[in-house]
Amino acid sequence: MSLRTERTWLANGWRLLHFGFLTYLWIGFDDAENTFILLLLLFLLTSLRWRFELPAVFLLPDILICVLYFPYTSVSYYALALPIFEWAQRGRWPFSLSVFVALGFVPFFSGWLLWYFVLALFVGFFLDRYARNLEQWKKEADEQRKARQELERVKAELLEAQRSVSKQAELTERYRIARQLHDHLGHDLTGASLALQAHAYAEDPEEAKSLLQEVKSRLERSTHSLRETVHDATPVAPIGIENLERALLHFQEIDVSLRKSGDLLSVAAYQWSLLEACLKEALTNIVRHSDATAAEVTVQVAGAIVRLLVQDDGTPRENNAQSESGSGLRSLNMRARALGGSLSTSADNGFLLVCVLPLEQEG
Amino acid sequence: MTIFYFTLKRSFANLANLIFLTAAPIACIFLPAGEGWPPLAYGYAYFGIVILFVAIRLAQIMMEDRVKGILKRLSVAPVRYFSYLGQHLLAYAVILILQSAVVVLGGWIAGQELHRPWALFALYVSFSFAALAMALAWISVFRSKDAAFLFYMSLIVLAALLGGIILPLEIFPDLLRRIAVILPTFWFAEGLKSIASAQPFADNVRINATLCLYALVFLVLGSTRRMQ
Amino acid sequence: MRVLSTVRFTLLRLMRNYIVLLLLLAVPIALLTVFSVILSGMVDEAGRPYFDQTALTMVLAFQLFGGSTVMSYLNEDLFARNRERMTVAPFNRTLYAFSILLAGSAFSFLLGAAIMAYTRLVLGLVWANWGWTLYLIALMAVLSSIVCVIFVCGVKSFSTAERLSEVYGVGFVLLAGLFFPMPQHAVFEFMGSYGNPLTLSVGAVRAVEIGNWNEAWFQANIVLAAIGFLFPVMLVMGRRRLR
Amino acid sequence: MTLASMQSVLKRYGSCAALDYIDLEIHEGEIVGLLGPNGAGKTTLIQALTGILPVDQGRISLFGDSRNPFSDANKQKLGLVTQEIAVFEELTAKEGLEFFAGIYGLRREEKKKRVAEALEFVGLSAYANKVPHKFSGGMKRRLNIACALTHRPRLLIMDEPTVGIDPQSRNHILESVQKLREQGTTILYTTHCMEEVQEIASRVVILDQGQVVKEGTVQQLIETVRHEETIIFDVADPLGIPLRQVESIAGVSQVSVSGSRITVISAAGAGNLDRILSVVQQHSGVLGIQADKPNLEDVFLTLTGKQLRDREGSR
Known part of the structure; x- marks a missing residue:
C-alpha cells in the first residue's frame, strides 16, 4: 500500500x-x-x-x-x-x-x-x-512474513510439545519413585510392621528378640533405601524461584528487589523456564533502553495463576526502543500464549512487563 | 435526493449564511458604474468575487461533514460517495445559478446596461462551476474550517487583483499580464470585457468553455474521498 | 501585579497566532508587492507615485481589522472557554481585559510598522514623515481595538460581534470609496470624509506631505476625539458585561 | 448465526500495528463489549469492521458475506454510532434524523414513523424541533445514537457512546442498549469504562496494543483472576496488631495500615478470611469488615499491569 x-x-x-x-x-x-x-x-x-x-x-x-x-x-x-x-x-x-x-x-x-x-x-x-x-521487494517481504508466521506456528507447536513432554517426564519420574518406594521401602516397612505386631504377641523372649532384630534390620534397610531414593530424586540444578533469584544475583547493573508471595511450588518447571526468560529479557531491556536506577520484580502465585511483574523507575528512551526489543518480547508473547497465558508491556510509567500464566489444576 | 434536499436546507439554516447568500447579490445589482472601467457596472465585476466567496462557504459544509465524522456515518450507510458528492454539488450549483439569475434579472429590471444578459448569465454560471470545483479541491486539503476559509479568502483577494477584476489588466506590466491568464479570474474578467465590447458569439463560447475546463480539472482533483 | 505577569503570554499567543499573521501581515505584504509591480512608474496629476497613496491606504486600512484579535481573546478568556477559571481566580479581570486591549493594539501597531518597514526596505517607498504616519497607525489600532471591545461586550453572541467587526472594517473601506465610487449623497459624502477614520488618517498624512500641519492635526484630532468618546463607552459596556 | 467476523486482520499505521492479527466473531443476539484503554485499537477495529478503513491483511465478513462484505444490502443492516458527535448542528433533531432515514431509503409515512420512534426511544421527543446547537452533551450523545436507529439495524456498532456525559444520560443510554437487545438487535459496544461493560455486555473482548488479550463472559473473565480479594478491616487498635503475623498467613500477599484501617490483600478462598480475622481479633476489636470482589478493572490490571481508566476525561 x-x-x-x-x-x-x-x-x-x-x-x-x-x-x-x-x-x-x-x-x-x-x-x-x-x-x-x-x-x-x-x-x-x-x-x-x-x-x-x-x-x-x-x-x-x-x-x-x-x-x-x-x-x-x-x-x-x-x-x-x-x-x-x-x-x-x-x-x-x-x-x-x-x-x-x-x-x-x-x-x-x-x-x-x-x-x-x-x-x-x-x-x-x-x-x-x-x-x-x-x-519484487514487497513480494519477498510478504514471503518472509509468511515464513516467519509459519515459524512462529511451529514454535508454538514445539512449545506445546515441550510442555507435554516435561509433564510426561514428571509423571514418569513420579511413577519411578512410587515404584521404588513400593518395591523396597514398602516391602520392608510392611515387613517391619508385621514383625512388630508379631512381637506384641510373642511369648518366647528368644523369638521376640529375633523379631526385633528383623524389625531393626528392615528399618535400617528402608532408611537406607529412602535416603537413596531421595538422593536420586533431588535435582542437582536449581529450579523454580531459586533460578530467578540466581539470575538476579548475577545481575548487578541496577538495584533489583524481589518480592514473592503464594505457593511457589505449584508452578511447573516449564513455566519457570518461561518466567526466567521473561525476567532476563526485561532486565536486558532495562539496561539497554532506559535510564532506570532500580527495578522491582514480583512473583505472585494466587489461585489459578502465576504472575510475574517487572517494573523499573526509568523513563524509556523513545525512538527505536520499541522496534529493537520487539522481536524478543514478541517471541516471549508467543510462548506465553502457547502456555495459555499472556504477556504485555507498557512504557507509560517506567518500563513494565507483566506475564501471567495459568497454573495446572491439581489432581 | 435526500442529500440534495437537506444540503439546500443546511445552506440556508445559518443566519449569517442566509444574509450572505441573499444580500450580497442584491447589493451587487445596485453598485454604480465606473468611467471606462470596469466594462459593466462595478457590481457585475465584484459579483465574481462574491461567487468565489459563496462557493467556499458552501463547500465548507462538506468539510464539516468530513471533520465531524458524518462522512464516516454515510460511508457505513448504503450510499455511494459519488452520489453524496454529486448531490451536494448539485445543490450548491442550484444556489449559485439562482443567485446569478437574480443578479442578471435584477440588473435588467433596475435598468443597468448589461449588453447581452444571456451571455452574462452563462458566464456567471460557468464561473460558478469553476469556483465550486476550486473550493472543493481547496477544502479537501484542509482539516480546520477556519484556516481553510481564511487562507482561501486571502487567495481570492490576490487572484481577483491579479486576474484583472479589481484593476484593469491593461495597466499591468507585461509579465504579470501573461501570468494572469493562468488564473480563472482572468477568464472571468475577459468574459465581462467580451460581453461589454460586443465580441462575436464564438468568443463567449470559448471563454465559457475554458471556465468549464477549469471546473473539470478541479473537480477531478477535489473529488478524492477522504475520511479524516 | 498579577495581571502584569500575563502580558508576556498574551503577547506570545498573539505572535503564534499564525492565521492573524497571515491575514494582517502576509496578505498586505503580498498585495503591496503586487501593487508595486502593477503601479510602478505611474503618477497622479500632482506628480506623486500612485503607489504611495495605495501603500498608505492599505497600511491604515488593515488597522481597521486589528481589533479582531483583541475581540477573540477577550471572548475566549472572559466570556467563553476560560470564563469560569478567570472568574474564580483572585485577580482583577477588568485590568486583565485592559491589558489584552493594550497588547492587541500594540501588536496591531507593530504589524502596521512592519508593513511600513517592508515597503521602505524592500519596495523602496519613501515615507514623507514616518513618525506622523506611525502616530496615525497607533491611533487607528487603538480605535479599532476599542470598537471591537464595545462589540464583544455589547452583543450577546460572539459570532454576531465578529460579523459586526467585519462590517466595521469592510464598511469603512467601502465608504472611503476604495472599491467603487460612493453615490452622491450627503450621508455618504460625510462618511467618506470626516466621518470615516480611514479617510481621516489618510488625509492627515497627506496633509503633512504638502506641509499643511493645521489640517493634519485637525484630522488626526478627530480620530483622537473618537477614541476619547468611545473609551468611556467601552468602560461602561465592559463593566456591565463583566459583572 | 455469526453476524460479523474478522480473521487475522492486520492494520498498520506506518510500522506500528494498530490491529495485530485480530480474530473476532459476533453472534446474533449478543452484546459484545470491546474493552481497552485509550489507544488500544478499538476505534481502528470498528473502522476496519465497517469498511471505513481498508485493512492490510485478513478477512472480514458481515452477515455471512466475506466476498463483498460492504455491499449496500449489508450496509442496510448495519448501524454505526460514531465516537464523534456526528449530527447536523444546523438542522433540528427531527430533520437530522429524517436525513439519515432518507439515506437508508425510508420514505414518507414510514420515515415519519421511524423518526418519531427513534426520538421517543432516546427520550428526545420533547426536543424534536430544537436545533442540537443548544443541547447538553448527553442529549447530543443520545441524538447521535438515534441517528443510527431509524433504519432498525440488525447489527449496531457503538463506538464509545458514553464519553463525557452526565450519569443520567449514561444510564438512559445503557437502558436503551438493553432495550435494543431485547428487540433483537446485536450490539458491538466499545468503551474504556468497565462498569458499563459489566452491566450490559453478554460477552467481553479485552483489547490491548492491537491484540485480543482475553475474551469471555464477564463471569468467566472474573473467574480467571478470582485469586485476590481485598479485605478492609476497621479496627479499634491498629497499632496492636502484629502485621508480621498477618503477613505470614498463607495466601496473604500484602498488608497495609492507614489510620484505623487495615487493608489485606489475600488469595480468595474459604477459610482465609476466617484465619485473618481470628488473628486480628486476638489483638484488637474489629469495628467493620469490607471485602471487595474482583471486577473487570482488576482483570485488566492483572493481565496487563495497566489501569483501564488512565486519562479518562481528557478528551
Whole structure:
C-alpha cells in the first residue's frame, strides 16, 4: 500500500515539474491566450490519470491534442514529453520511442527538445525499474512474513510439545519413585510392621528378640533405601524461584528487589523456564533502553495463576526502543500464549512487563 | 435526493449564511458604474468575487461533514460517495445559478446596461462551476474550517487583483499580464470585457468553455474521498 | 501585579497566532508587492507615485481589522472557554481585559510598522514623515481595538460581534470609496470624509506631505476625539458585561 | 448465526500495528463489549469492521458475506454510532434524523414513523424541533445514537457512546442498549469504562496494543483472576496488631495500615478470611469488615499491569 503511494508520489512529482516547465515556456515565449487551453486540457487528462488507473491507450488523446496544436504553438512539441514519460513509466518504452518520430515534423529542430524528450524517457524508465524493484521487494517481504508466521506456528507447536513432554517426564519420574518406594521401602516397612505386631504377641523372649532384630534390620534397610531414593530424586540444578533469584544475583547493573508471595511450588518447571526468560529479557531491556536506577520484580502465585511483574523507575528512551526489543518480547508473547497465558508491556510509567500464566489444576 | 434536499436546507439554516447568500447579490445589482472601467457596472465585476466567496462557504459544509465524522456515518450507510458528492454539488450549483439569475434579472429590471444578459448569465454560471470545483479541491486539503476559509479568502483577494477584476489588466506590466491568464479570474474578467465590447458569439463560447475546463480539472482533483 | 505577569503570554499567543499573521501581515505584504509591480512608474496629476497613496491606504486600512484579535481573546478568556477559571481566580479581570486591549493594539501597531518597514526596505517607498504616519497607525489600532471591545461586550453572541467587526472594517473601506465610487449623497459624502477614520488618517498624512500641519492635526484630532468618546463607552459596556 | 467476523486482520499505521492479527466473531443476539484503554485499537477495529478503513491483511465478513462484505444490502443492516458527535448542528433533531432515514431509503409515512420512534426511544421527543446547537452533551450523545436507529439495524456498532456525559444520560443510554437487545438487535459496544461493560455486555473482548488479550463472559473473565480479594478491616487498635503475623498467613500477599484501617490483600478462598480475622481479633476489636470482589478493572490490571481508566476525561 505505502509502496504504491511512494511510486505515484514520484510520478506526480515529475508530472508537476513537467507542467511547471510547460507553463514557464508558455509565459516566456508564447502568450496567446488560446494556447493556454492546451495546457488546461493536458492538465485535465493528467489529473484524470492521477485519480484513476487508466490504461496506456488513454495517452492517445494527449498526443492528438498536441498534434492539433502543432501549427499554433511550439509548447505543444514539448508537451509530447508527457506521453513519452507515461509510456516509459508503464514499461511500454517502444511506444515512447515512436513519439520521437514527431521530432521529424518540427519546423525548427531544437536540441533542447530532443534532450527534454530523452530526459522524460529516462525518468519514466527509472520509475518503471524502481516500481518493479519495489514490487519484487514487497513480494519477498510478504514471503518472509509468511515464513516467519509459519515459524512462529511451529514454535508454538514445539512449545506445546515441550510442555507435554516435561509433564510426561514428571509423571514418569513420579511413577519411578512410587515404584521404588513400593518395591523396597514398602516391602520392608510392611515387613517391619508385621514383625512388630508379631512381637506384641510373642511369648518366647528368644523369638521376640529375633523379631526385633528383623524389625531393626528392615528399618535400617528402608532408611537406607529412602535416603537413596531421595538422593536420586533431588535435582542437582536449581529450579523454580531459586533460578530467578540466581539470575538476579548475577545481575548487578541496577538495584533489583524481589518480592514473592503464594505457593511457589505449584508452578511447573516449564513455566519457570518461561518466567526466567521473561525476567532476563526485561532486565536486558532495562539496561539497554532506559535510564532506570532500580527495578522491582514480583512473583505472585494466587489461585489459578502465576504472575510475574517487572517494573523499573526509568523513563524509556523513545525512538527505536520499541522496534529493537520487539522481536524478543514478541517471541516471549508467543510462548506465553502457547502456555495459555499472556504477556504485555507498557512504557507509560517506567518500563513494565507483566506475564501471567495459568497454573495446572491439581489432581 | 435526500442529500440534495437537506444540503439546500443546511445552506440556508445559518443566519449569517442566509444574509450572505441573499444580500450580497442584491447589493451587487445596485453598485454604480465606473468611467471606462470596469466594462459593466462595478457590481457585475465584484459579483465574481462574491461567487468565489459563496462557493467556499458552501463547500465548507462538506468539510464539516468530513471533520465531524458524518462522512464516516454515510460511508457505513448504503450510499455511494459519488452520489453524496454529486448531490451536494448539485445543490450548491442550484444556489449559485439562482443567485446569478437574480443578479442578471435584477440588473435588467433596475435598468443597468448589461449588453447581452444571456451571455452574462452563462458566464456567471460557468464561473460558478469553476469556483465550486476550486473550493472543493481547496477544502479537501484542509482539516480546520477556519484556516481553510481564511487562507482561501486571502487567495481570492490576490487572484481577483491579479486576474484583472479589481484593476484593469491593461495597466499591468507585461509579465504579470501573461501570468494572469493562468488564473480563472482572468477568464472571468475577459468574459465581462467580451460581453461589454460586443465580441462575436464564438468568443463567449470559448471563454465559457475554458471556465468549464477549469471546473473539470478541479473537480477531478477535489473529488478524492477522504475520511479524516 | 498579577495581571502584569500575563502580558508576556498574551503577547506570545498573539505572535503564534499564525492565521492573524497571515491575514494582517502576509496578505498586505503580498498585495503591496503586487501593487508595486502593477503601479510602478505611474503618477497622479500632482506628480506623486500612485503607489504611495495605495501603500498608505492599505497600511491604515488593515488597522481597521486589528481589533479582531483583541475581540477573540477577550471572548475566549472572559466570556467563553476560560470564563469560569478567570472568574474564580483572585485577580482583577477588568485590568486583565485592559491589558489584552493594550497588547492587541500594540501588536496591531507593530504589524502596521512592519508593513511600513517592508515597503521602505524592500519596495523602496519613501515615507514623507514616518513618525506622523506611525502616530496615525497607533491611533487607528487603538480605535479599532476599542470598537471591537464595545462589540464583544455589547452583543450577546460572539459570532454576531465578529460579523459586526467585519462590517466595521469592510464598511469603512467601502465608504472611503476604495472599491467603487460612493453615490452622491450627503450621508455618504460625510462618511467618506470626516466621518470615516480611514479617510481621516489618510488625509492627515497627506496633509503633512504638502506641509499643511493645521489640517493634519485637525484630522488626526478627530480620530483622537473618537477614541476619547468611545473609551468611556467601552468602560461602561465592559463593566456591565463583566459583572 | 455469526453476524460479523474478522480473521487475522492486520492494520498498520506506518510500522506500528494498530490491529495485530485480530480474530473476532459476533453472534446474533449478543452484546459484545470491546474493552481497552485509550489507544488500544478499538476505534481502528470498528473502522476496519465497517469498511471505513481498508485493512492490510485478513478477512472480514458481515452477515455471512466475506466476498463483498460492504455491499449496500449489508450496509442496510448495519448501524454505526460514531465516537464523534456526528449530527447536523444546523438542522433540528427531527430533520437530522429524517436525513439519515432518507439515506437508508425510508420514505414518507414510514420515515415519519421511524423518526418519531427513534426520538421517543432516546427520550428526545420533547426536543424534536430544537436545533442540537443548544443541547447538553448527553442529549447530543443520545441524538447521535438515534441517528443510527431509524433504519432498525440488525447489527449496531457503538463506538464509545458514553464519553463525557452526565450519569443520567449514561444510564438512559445503557437502558436503551438493553432495550435494543431485547428487540433483537446485536450490539458491538466499545468503551474504556468497565462498569458499563459489566452491566450490559453478554460477552467481553479485552483489547490491548492491537491484540485480543482475553475474551469471555464477564463471569468467566472474573473467574480467571478470582485469586485476590481485598479485605478492609476497621479496627479499634491498629497499632496492636502484629502485621508480621498477618503477613505470614498463607495466601496473604500484602498488608497495609492507614489510620484505623487495615487493608489485606489475600488469595480468595474459604477459610482465609476466617484465619485473618481470628488473628486480628486476638489483638484488637474489629469495628467493620469490607471485602471487595474482583471486577473487570482488576482483570485488566492483572493481565496487563495497566489501569483501564488512565486519562479518562481528557478528551
